[in-house]
Amino acid sequence: MKIRTLGRHVREGVKNLGRNGWMSFASISAVSITLFILGVFLILAMNVNYFAQSVEKQVEIRVFLDVLATKENVAQVEQNIKTIPKVDTVTFIPKEEGLKQFKESLGEKAYLFEGLEKDNPLPDTLVVKTKDPKDTSVVAAQIKKLEYVKNLNYGEGTVEKLFAWTGAIRNVGIAFIIGLGFTAMFLIANTIKLTIVARRREIEIMKLVGATNWFIRWPFFVEGLLMGIIGGLIPTAMLTIGYYYLLDGIQSSFEAAQLFKLLPLFPLVYQVAMALLAIGAFIGIWGSLVSVRRFLRV
Amino acid sequence: MIEMFEVWKTYPNGTNALKGINIRIEKGEFVYVVGPSGAGKSTFIKLMHREEKPSKGQIFLGGFNLSRIKERQIPLVRRSIGVVFQDFKLLPTLTVFENVAFAMEVIESSPKQIKPRVMDVLGQVKLKHKAKMLPSELSGGEQQRVALARALVNSPGIIIADEPTGNLDPETSWEIMKLFEEINQRGTTVVMATHNREIVNTMKKRVIAIEAGQIARDEQRGEYGYED
Numbered sequence: 001m002k003i004r005t006l007g008r009h010v011r012e013g014v015k016n017l018g019r020n021g022w023m024s025f026a027s028i029s030a031v032s033i034t035l036f037i038l039g040v041f042l043i044l045a046m047n048v049n050y051f052a053q054s055v056e057k058q059v060e061i062r063v064f065l066d067v068l069a070t071k072e073n074v075a076q077v078e079q080n081i082k083t084i085p086k087v088d089t090v091t092f093i094p095k096e097e098g099l100k101q102f103k104e105s106l107g108e109k110a111y112l113f114e115g116l117e118k119d120n121p122l123p124d125t126l127v128v129k130t131k132d133p134k135d136t137s138v139v140a141a142q143i144k145k146l147e148y149v150k151n152l153n154y155g156e157g158t159v160e161k162l163f164a165w166t167g168a169i170r171n172v173g174i175a176f177i178i179g180l181g182f183t184a185m186f187l188i189a190n191t192i193k194l195t196i197v198a199r200r201r202e203i204e205i206m207k208l209v210g211a212t213n214w215f216i217r218w219p220f221f222v223e224g225l226l227m228g229i230i231g232g233l234i235p236t237a238m239l240t241i242g243y244y245y246l247l248d249g250i251q252s253s254f255e256a257a258q259l260f261k262l263l264p265l266f267p268l269v270y271q272v273a274m275a276l277l278a279i280g281a282f283i284g285i286w287g288s289l290v291s292v293r294r295f296l297r298v
Numbered sequence: 299m300i301e302m303f304e305v306w307k308t309y310p311n312g313t314n315a316l317k318g319i320n321i322r323i324e325k326g327e328f329v330y331v332v333g334p335s336g337a338g339k340s341t342f343i344k345l346m347h348r349e350e351k352p353s354k355g356q357i358f359l360g361g362f363n364l365s366r367i368k369e370r371q372i373p374l375v376r377r378s379i380g381v382v383f384q385d386f387k388l389l390p391t392l393t394v395f396e397n398v399a400f401a402m403e404v405i406e407s408s409p410k411q412i413k414p415r416v417m418d419v420l421g422q423v424k425l426k427h428k429a430k431m432l433p434s435e436l437s438g439g440e441q442q443r444v445a446l447a448r449a450l451v452n453s454p455g456i457i458i459a460d461e462p463t464g465n466l467d468p469e470t471s472w473e474i475m476k477l478f479e480e481i482n483q484r485g486t487t488v489v490m491a492t493h494n495r496e497i498v499n500t501m502k503k504r505v506i507a508i509e510a511g512q513i514a515r516d517e518q519r520g521e522y523g524y525e526d
Contacts, residue, residue: 210376
């Protein structure tokens, strides 16, 4: 195919959008509306995931060391924990620091523990975070076996339940997105099919004057691509503006800001835009090519 | 130019539309194909531009063997002949100019060639002044002239017409027929299926009569010969 012909196909595809004004409008609307709904769910699912992640990140293992352990022993334990592959960070909290933190958490009643500095009853503590929060219990079991480790605490039981919940929420989210994605594809492809059925005569005439199948397909390809992209841009713009105001509204109220920790506008909107445009373009092209194929046999 | 040997056409529903057609049409001839409705005229025409495939027999047209041709070569056959239909078959969303230009775009002509050539053919069918109109804004005769311009624009050696005057009043029919006559005089072969007895009887051209799927008559300077 000559470059000039490609130019012709692109021009023709663009013109066809205008020539079939109402049909294009119907298709673009169908794409926009379904992708808008998909986008809303996408943003929702991403935020739920973000929330689950931030909850999971708070999971840590507090390792209480033997009060008799020397500084060298402590350093050795810290080193041993660091060599476990699944461990991300190890923070050492000496017993003095531990007491200070404890008193701070008591607030006004801190005076009850005045004078304990000299004879600190608290053990030295190591705070361990794993790379993947789901490995917490496995890592905890490994640490427990180490020498000078007296005890440890990571919220056993509660943590497992938490992970079960966050996992379930994620799966439901993914299932929803996939289901919605298929519905969107079906709906859009159907609308595009209708607009092309209306033009079967046109395709028949093109064939009768000697157009090759690809010569007929190309403008439809361009047209489908454009419809998909326009149909993706509209909901992207709406969702970006909507999300911006949602964030703005939440941040203006202190309580709401504490309660709902949402993903920042960027890069969320980029990701959503990419997803919607890609789906739109794919469905647009696929819908038109599949529909044209039915009428090429003349 | 066009040759058929023992051509049969059986449709999937079992109808034998053509039963053993043998014909030879020379370059530059003007041929009317006549016959009662349902006798096989349309099938005869459709076989020539490969809208239908023969069930049996051989068809040779402008260097192609239409019985053996591959699917992807069909566009090439259709480009080598101009076809005019009873219902014009113009693209409703394109202007007159664009409709004619389309046949040139299909063969990847450059826009520089397209514009003067399209205006030239539109001049031949006397429609230059309506180049920017849509088919729906034209009369039936004018639409058929656009279709004729489209068939002519790539200078094919053969023009095939299936009842081109079937939807037109007598006066307009004559205008169209004169255009076909002019085209033929410039050396283009014309094969036309028609029901118009007045035209056939006046023009005194070769007449092929098809009845019940077979050739009933084939006469030089023939007559329509049916009472309908």
